[in-house]
Amino acid sequence: MQLKNDLLLRAALGQPTERTPVWLMRQAGRILPEYRAVRERLSGFKELVETPELAAEVTIQPVDLLDVDAAIIFSDILVVPEAMGCTYEMIEKRGPIFPKTVKTAADVDSMRVANPHEHLNYVLEAIKVTKRELNGRVPLIGFAGAPWTIFAYMVEGSGSKTFSQARKMLYEAPELSHTLLRKITDTTIAYLQAQVEAGADLIQIFDSWAGILPPAHYKEFSYRYISEICKALPNVPVTVFAKGAFFSLADFAQLDCQVIGLDWNMNVQETRQIIGGNKTLQGNLDPCALYNDFAGVERETKKMLDAFGGDRHIANLGHGVYPDTDPEKVKCFIQTVKEYSQR
Numbered sequence: 001m002q003l004k005n006d007l008l009l010r011a012a013l014g015q016p017t018e019r020t021p022v023w024l025m026r027q028a029g030r031i032l033p034e035y036r037a038v039r040e041r042l043s044g045f046k047e048l049v050e051t052p053e054l055a056a057e058v059t060i061q062p063v064d065l066l067d068v069d070a071a072i073i074f075s076d077i078l079v080v081p082e083a084m085g086c087t088y089e090m091i092e093k094r095g096p097i098f099p100k101t102v103k104t105a106a107d108v109d110s111m112r113v114a115n116p117h118e119h120l121n122y123v124l125e126a127i128k129v130t131k132r133e134l135n136g137r138v139p140l141i142g143f144a145g146a147p148w149t150i151f152a153y154m155v156e157g158s159g160s161k162t163f164s165q166a167r168k169m170l171y172e173a174p175e176l177s178h179t180l181l182r183k184i185t186d187t188t189i190a191y192l193q194a195q196v197e198a199g200a201d202l203i204q205i206f207d208s209w210a211g212i213l214p215p216a217h218y219k220e221f222s223y224r225y226i227s228e229i230c231k232a233l234p235n236v237p238v239t240v241f242a243k244g245a246f247f248s249l250a251d252f253a254q255l256d257c258q259v260i261g262l263d264w265n266m267n268v269q270e271t272r273q274i275i276g277g278n279k280t281l282q283g284n285l286d287p288c289a290l291y292n293d294f295a296g297v298e299r300e301t302k303k304m305l306d307a308f309g310g311d312r313h314i315a316n317l318g319h320g321v322y323p324d325t326d327p328e329k330v331k332c333f334i335q336t337v338k339e340y341s342q343r
Helices: 007-012 033-040 045-049 052-065 079-084 105-110 121-134 147-156 164-172 174-198 215-231 246-252 268-275 287-291 294-308 327-340
Strands: 089-091 095-097 140-145 202-207 238-242 259-261 280-285 313-317
Touching: 007 202, 007 313, 033 045, 033 052, 045 052, 045 089, 052 121, 079 147, 079 174, 105 174, 121 140, 121 174, 140 147, 140 174, 147 164, 147 174, 147 202, 147 215, 164 174, 164 215, 174 202, 174 215, 202 215, 215 238, 215 246, 238 246, 246 268, 268 280, 268 294, 280 287, 280 294, 287 294, 287 327, 294 313, 294 327
Parallel strands: 140 202, 202 238, 238 259, 259 280, 280 313
Antiparallel strands: 089 095
16 A cells, blocks of 8 residues: 555655654653543453554554654553563553563473563564554554563563673573573564565564663674564565664664664764764654643754754654653644644
């Protein structure tokens, strides 16, 4: 199907665009009253993720309500450990909890390489329903967590400031760590390939906890697996967003991907110099800039666009939009990008 708005794909591939495309990480979610209305009818977050029609509905809400240039499938990176046999619970205001963590060789052995059509079919169905309902209006982004970030949750058992248990395992049991990372990577590759087959136009890999590893560990336990995933997805543009991994930008320049996501701490000019001109950069407004008044949101957005200079840029925040952000400020950000970047 021909896309009516293919700005995001053209920008990702380095092709000319009339203006800078814009979307937001976590755009489908708690900032929208319409999302909260759907959530209130359900038992919880997981029911929404696992019900394809409802996941499709909240995926499309920001396209209707915020006028973004892409939809991102409503799901969670933690569906991957669940599919492998490591289940999680999503606790309101606390985040994910894993009742049983992966600690020993026996635990790692018990984890399966998931079959996406069997264990993650609800996501693939949600993609198919969303594609049908979108009817070519904008591209649909599929995603997964990077293997290290998934490993961190499976070993730690919840979110953490330090992920010291997960990092400890890298030191104490590097071979076992690689065995688990191998299973996560194999699952992730099959899962993302299935998302593309189901209709995802672009893939994003989220390495949320990249920044807590020392550079040598990042290269050994994260980057090499991300590189493998990128190579396994030759048919669609791939974005790698590794929060806090400024020390790995020279490596990212070598990745077989089209787009590098920047968090709000990364200097745009320095990053462009390191990455070079043959990749698109995505980002990177500080999510807290949206707490500003409308004039402030407009000012900060223009400053960000000036820093990127217009070419090979996808406008976004430097992390997911915060849940208490005023949707009108989000619209102001989006509108400013559209008007100010017109070429």
